[in-house]
Amino acid sequence: MSHLLGRWGLSGVLFALAVAYGGARLADSRPVGALLLFGFFAVIAFVVSPWMFPRSVSAAEAERLSAADGRPIVYWRLRCPWCLRLRWALRGEAGRLHWVDIGMDPSAAVEAVPAVALNGTTLVNPTASAVRALARPG
Template sequence: MMRAWTLPALLALCGAAVSTRLFLGGNAGAASVVLLVFLVLGGMNSPLVFPKSVSAPEARERSAVDGRPVVFWRPGCAYCLRLRVRLGLRARHAHWVDIWRDPAGAAEVRAVNGGDETVPTVLVAGRAHTNPDPAWLRELLAP
């Protein structure tokens, strides 16, 4: 759990340090902008941007029932963030598994990617797709 928040915390701390230095130098406007930018970057790399994660076995079970894809991801992954943003509101129709919180999910990703924890990895009907095109997945999640 803590590893998922390391990058966002570092971004927030760096932003606070830089903005404090700017503020003490008499540049309050720039300090505010820098702090805001770092906080937004931290928020975008946090687990808060992604739908609630479930365990890999639970995601597989749900997917078998409703046919929705399972997306394996991890916080701080630019490709996962790109996929999440491009899916928009349709992202909530997939089952999301944070591989840093779920060892079974990490093992499953390693099994289909030759031992690498390459994310995002999407399971559709039991078939793995590593770093798929967001437009393709968006079409699968269309209502």
């Protein structure tokens, strides 16, 4: 249960802020302000939620899968702004990558995140285009 709360905690807080601030503006008869505040916090809550991205696997599972299918492994951490930026940029291709949340798997020993690994090549804080090039078959 704590795993679920940890993964959804930030999204839950942001959504609660959306309801609270939006509701307060609505109660003050400011519907435009209510809509803007609710929309702002609700969108951020969705972006940082587990719904936005594929579920993470353990480092051992990612290494096994990567060896079998040749897909890169992305090591990331929740609440890391660079990781979230990369995840957002790769949202369309996220299914072609194996994601390892180092906060949930302490055995995933990487020095910095985001890091992308494939066949002995590791990119630290790569651009989305560099990850796409690494993920490209052939």
